[in-house]
Amino acid sequence: MIYFDYSATAPLLPAVQSAMSEAAKTYIGNANSHYALGFQSKAYLDQLTQEIQTILKIEDHDLIFTSGASESNNMVVQTMRRFPKEKCLITTPLEHPSMIAPLSVLQHEGYRVEFVGIDRNGQVDLAHLEALLQTSASLVSIVAMDSETGCKQDLKAIADVVHRYPEVLFHSDVTQALGKMDLDLTKVDYASMSAHKLGGPIGIGLLIHRRGCPLTNLIYGGTSLSRYRSSTPPLMLIAGLACSLQETLGQRDNKIQVIHQMLRDFLSGFEGVMINSPIDCSPYILNFSWISQDSHRVQAWLSDHEVYVSLKSACSMDDVPSQSVLALTQDPKRALTSVRLSFSKQTTLNEAKQFKSIFRACYQQLEEHR
Amino acid sequence: MKLIVITALWCPSCLLMKPRIQKVQESMSAITFEHLDFDFDEDKVKALDIGKKLPVYILYNDEGNEVIRFKGEMKTDELERKIHDAMD
Numbered sequence: 276m277i278y279f280d281y282s283a284t285a286p287l288l289p290a291v292q293s294a295m296s297e298a299a300k301t302y303i304g305n306a307n308s309h310y311a312l313g314f315q316s317k318a319y320l321d322q323l324t325q326e327i328q329t330i331l332k333i334e335d336h337d338l339i340f341t342s343g344a345s346e347s348n349n350m351v352v353q354t355m356r357r358f359p360k361e362k363c364l365i366t367t368p369l370e371h372p373s374m375i376a377p378l379s380v381l382q383h384e385g386y387r388v389e390f391v392g393i394d395r396n397g398q399v400d401l402a403h404l405e406a407l408l409q410t411s412a413s414l415v416s417i418v419a420m421d422s423e424t425g426c427k428q429d430l431k432a433i434a435d436v437v438h439r440y441p442e443v444l445f446h447s448d449v450t451q452a453l454g455k456m457d458l459d460l461t462k463v464d465y466a467s468m469s470a471h472k473l474g475g476p477i478g479i480g481l482l483i484h485r486r487g488c489p490l491t492n493l494i495y496g497g498t499s500l501s502r503y504r505s506s507t508p509p510l511m512l513i514a515g516l517a518c519s520l521q522e523t524l525g526q527r528d529n530k531i532q533v534i535h536q537m538l539r540d541f542l543s544g545f546e547g548v549m550i551n552s553p554i555d556c557s558p559y560i561l562n563f564s565w566i567s568q569d570s571h572r573v574q575a576w577l578s579d580h581e582v583y584v585s586l587k588s589a590c591s592m593d594d595v596p597s598q599s600v601l602a603l604t605q606d607p608k609r610a611l612t613s614v615r616l617s618f619s620k621q622t623t624l625n626e627a628k629q630f631k632s633i634f635r636a637c638y639q640q641l642e643e644h645r
Numbered sequence: 646m647k648l649i650v651i652t653a654l655w656c657p658s659c660l661l662m663k664p665r666i667q668k669v670q671e672s673m674s675a676i677t678f679e680h681l682d683f684d685f686d687e688d689k690v691k692a693l694d695i696g697k698k699l700p701v702y703i704l705y706n707d708e709g710n711e712v713i714r715f716k717g718e719m720k721t722d723e724l725e726r727k728i729h730d731a732m733d
Contacts, residue, residue: 375655375660378660379656379660379663382660382664383663390660596697596698598656611697
């Protein structure tokens with residue numbers, strides 16, 4: 276099996292599995308309970324929270340444990356209902372559906388939503404961003420790394436522009452970016468992430484929240500987990516989250532760059548195959564289009580040969596063009612036929628070599644029967 | 646005449662187009678606009694067989710026959726022009 280779909284989800288790391296199992300066995304009390312077992316669980320929760328803050332290097336931010344980045348993104352957008360509808364919400368067409376959808380809901384209610392321009396390398400147009408900010412805004416939300424093409428944003432440069440307007444809040448969905456690019460989370464007011472992209476469990480994520488910035492609950496109730504998000508603290512999941520961060524952050528692997536370049540060069544050699552990921556994209560993602568083929572057919576053929584890839588973000592509708600590829604290339608054909616390979620530290624050179632051999636066969640067979 | 650517009654909450658092109666569609670709707674009062682959501686109006690959308698791109702615009706004459714359909718992002722005046730041309 277060759278698994279090249281880590282941007283969809285990463286298999287649970289063995290260390291994470293152990294950490295979760297240990298947490299489930301050891302901390303059986305509800306962290307809200309007022310007796311020894313509860314106090315132990317509460318202390319463990321505090322310890323995990325501290326560990327995560329240290330790993331992420333954020334002292335001025337609180338951690339809010341959510342069910343994942345989708346919930347975190349929705350919390351940020353719902354918070355913007357506090358502000359006048361005339362103040363625009365600035366974002367990009369590269370955002371995850373869990374950002375676009377709640378913004379659409381607010382737009383339907385009369386809020387102004389504006390897309391900042393993206394250049395052909397997938398970078399935010401900073402001049403356009405400044406122009407939009409001058410029309411009055413409440414939020415800038417820009418994904419740190421696009422899940423489909425691997426385009427990285429310069430969050431520091433963006434933050435420098437946003438911070439000239441102190442009333443504007445800055446959010447970034449860092450789900451794909453964590454562990455795969457340098458990130459300074461002190462630059463943002465909010466950041467969303469999901470553990471399962473890092474080999475942690477599905478069902479837990481974070482909203483990183485700068486103290487003093489507004490935040491509106493989606494879920495009200497007791498305040499043991501956070502006053503902004505009620506729930507019995509899911510210690511097992513949080514332990515998995517903390518462990519996944521520990522295992523992956525600060526351990527960038529040059530091998531990934533080698534694999535990426537090898538496959539980029541390899542795929543470029545096929546007639547009708549075009550690389551969509553820019554040269555300076557994250558090495559963890561490689562997006563290409565095979566314009567003479569139905570991409571579902573390509574995916575199915577590869578899957579039959581135990582090679583697993585995505586056509587676009589797993590959370591996007593299957594038969595809709597890739598918005599990210601469309602934004603980069605302005606080519607609907609490429610957007611409709613795109614295929615995404617995504618890697619992790621678990622990816623090996625051997626897998627990349629095997630992929631080459633399998634893809635050659637795939638190309639030959641599908642082109643013959645076109 | 647009726648224009649059916651199909652969008653989805655998660656679709657960036659639809660997010661971009663909604664203010665433009667609203668402007669056209671306000672300026673073309675002779676046409677009835679019907680807005681369908683790709684997910685929440687699934688049955689109606691399936692029946693229209695709209696293919697792979699959003700948003701989709703389908704124009705019907707007064708007899709209920711489809712006159713034209715087109716898709717995607719465009720400037721407000723282009724959207725208006727396409728509808729006017731189809732009406733002619």
